[in-house]
Amino acid sequence: MIALEFTTFIGRFHPLFVHLPIGFIILAILLEGWESFKKKGNPSRLIPIAWFIGGLASFVAALCGWFLGETGLYIEEQLFLHRWLGIALVPIAFIGWWIKRAPEQYPKQLQHGFNILLIVLLSVEGHKGGNLTHGETYLTEFAPEPIRNLFTSQKDSVFNLRSNNPDSVIVYTELIQPIFQAKCVSCHGNEVKRGALNMSHPDSLSLGGDGGDVIVPGNLEDSELFRRITLPQKNVKFMPPTSNVLTYDEIKTIAWWIEQGALFESRVSELEVDKNLKPVLLRRYGLNTTPRPWYEKVQVAPLDSTQIALLMQQGFSVKTLGANNPLLDVGYKGTDLSPEKLVALEPAKEHITWFSLTGTNIKDEWLSGLSGFVNLTRLELDKTSISDLGIAHLNDLSHLEVLNLYASQVSDACLPILQELPALKRAYLSRTKVTFDKAKAIEDEDGLTIIIAENVKN
Numbered sequence: 431m432i433a434l435e436f437t438t439f440i441g442r443f444h445p446l447f448v449h450l451p452i453g454f455i456i457l458a459i460l461l462e463g464w465e466s467f468k469k470k471g472n473p474s475r476l477i478p479i480a481w482f483i484g485g486l487a488s489f490v491a492a493l494c495g496w497f498l499g500e501t502g503l504y505i506e507e508q509l510f511l512h513r514w515l516g517i518a519l520v521p522i523a524f525i526g527w528w529i530k531r532a533p534e535q536y537p538k539q540l541q542h543g544f545n546i547l548l549i550v551l552l553s554v555e556g557h558k559g560g561n562l563t564h565g566e567t568y569l570t571e572f573a574p575e576p577i578r579n580l581f582t583s584q585k586d587s588v589f590n591l592r593s594n595n596p597d598s599v600i601v602y603t604e605l606i607q608p609i610f611q612a613k614c615v616s617c618h619g620n621e622v623k624r625g626a627l628n629m630s631h632p633d634s635l636s637l638g639g640d641g642g643d644v645i646v647p648g649n650l651e652d653s654e655l656f657r658r659i660t661l662p663q664k665n666v667k668f669m670p671p672t673s674n675v676l677t678y679d680e681i682k683t684i685a686w687w688i689e690q691g692a693l694f695e696s697r698v699s700e701l702e703v704d705k706n707l708k709p710v711l712l713r714r715y716g717l718n719t720t721p722r723p724w725y726e727k728v729q730v731a732p733l734d735s736t737q738i739a740l741l742m743q744q745g746f747s748v749k750t751l752g753a754n755n756p757l758l759d760v761g762y763k764g765t766d767l768s769p770e771k772l773v774a775l776e777p778a779k780e781h782i783t784w785f786s787l788t789g790t791n792i793k794d795e796w797l798s799g800l801s802g803f804v805n806l807t808r809l810e811l812d813k814t815s816i817s818d819l820g821i822a823h824l825n826d827l828s829h830l831e832v833l834n835l836y837a838s839q840v841s842d843a844c845l846p847i848l849q850e851l852p853a854l855k856r857a858y859l860s861r862t863k864v865t866f867d868k869a870k871a872i873e874d875e876d877g878l879t880i881i882i883a884e885n886v887k888n
């Protein structure tokens with residue numbers, strides 16, 4: 431650790447020293463140009479001296495640079511060219527000094543060629559070094575757009591999932607691993623394992639690094655990996671140490687995965703998605719984790735068309751929910767409803783998912799027939815004389831999500847029944863005998879919402 435700190439200490443001088451060889455060598459080249467412009471006889475003694483100091487300075491810069499590279503804070507592939515060009519510059523600068531010491535012995539073309547070579551080398555080297563510290567796009571970030579497009583191959587960070595069905599997307603493989611792959615594995619992979627940490631597959635990730643486990647399932651605070659990505663960016667321990675930092679959405683996704691147990695096999699729908707993560711999953715991955723209504727999930731064979739015709743003969747309006755959904759939206763209008771007509775719905779009882787009896791003469795006891803409507807998700811009993819007695823017949827409707835009782839005869843006594851309906855999300859209770867405060871009291875966080883006007887008197 432002491433050794434590492436010392437090399438880091440030396441390494442930090444690299445950004446300071448790199449300017450010296452650039453300065454001295456450019457100075458030497460400028461001096462030479464100035465003199466040939468003035469056509470003076472004897473070349474200045476200053477030129478070889480500047481080359482010599484340039485050579486020494488590039489040695490020191492390369493040495494510090496070597497130590498800086500060894501800290502492991504840079505991506506190996508990006509470092510490679512910069513490191514070896516920098517080292518090559520040392521002998522090349524000394525060759526320059528050798529040539530310029532006795533310029534009359536070497537042809538003019540060689541002298542000029544050498545100057546041009548050095549300028550090119552220094553520019554490429556400086557640019558590569560700049561990219562390492564500031565990121566690949568530093569130079570062109572604020573360039574006019576056409577220039578920027580020329581230099582940057584914008585990496586598409588939008589993930590293309592194989593499916594956007596939360597039931598089939600595996601959290602680790604499709605959401606977490608691609609982030610690690612893009613931003614961590616270049617330093618924490620099979621070949622390069624900084625901090626002895628290999629994040630390229632689940633087994634190696636579970637082994638942790640020099641400091642032991644980096645992930646503690648279900649515990650964000652004790653997870654070194656999470657701590658590292660959420661430190662202040664200036665902290666030496668911040669990960670990644672490159673400019674390729676994690677986005678807010680990426681950090682949120684990783685945090686969620688760790689909190690939910692850092693499992694490698696689970697699918698999105700198997701984990702609990704809190705309301706902060708919902709929008710992240712939606713905008714980043716196109717994953718809609720709001721549960722789908724029952725009528726989109728249920729599978730039934732389409733109802734026979736003669737059966738549908740019979741229903742229509744009884745005066746019911748009948749529509750299917752869509753070309754691919756054989757469930758039915760059935761309604762009745764008028765005040766001539768009778769138990770006989772309702773019996774005609776029997777063959778369709780598994781198909782009816784929306785049922786509207788708005789404004790009809792439906793009676794409490796007739797509702798007992800609805801208990802067989804296993805896929806009923808929306809029931810409209812508004813503007814009818816239905817009372818609490820009728821509501822009691824609904825307690826078998828385990829998929830009922832919406833119940834409209836606007837302007838019916840129900841009272842506070844129906845509230846416990848509504849509360850017991852397992853799928854109920856929304857109940858309309860304005861213009862009933864239900865009291866506002868009692869109705870609001872049965873609402874819950876992400877389940878039931880009661881729509882009731884506060885000051886409406888019957």
Ligand code: HEC
Nearest residue numbers: 502503504505613614617624625639640641644655669670
């Ligand atoms: C440019 C190289 C580089 C990249 C990219 C990088 N790291 Fe690191 N990482 C290191 C180095 C070097 C160490 C060892 C020194 C230290 O502990 O700070 C390290 C150490 C760690 C450790 C501590 C391991 C231990 O047990 O001591 C964790 C955790 C970590 N990195 C997580 C990450 C994560 C997560 C990412 C991606 C978001 C990432 N790193 C990207 C270079 C990198």
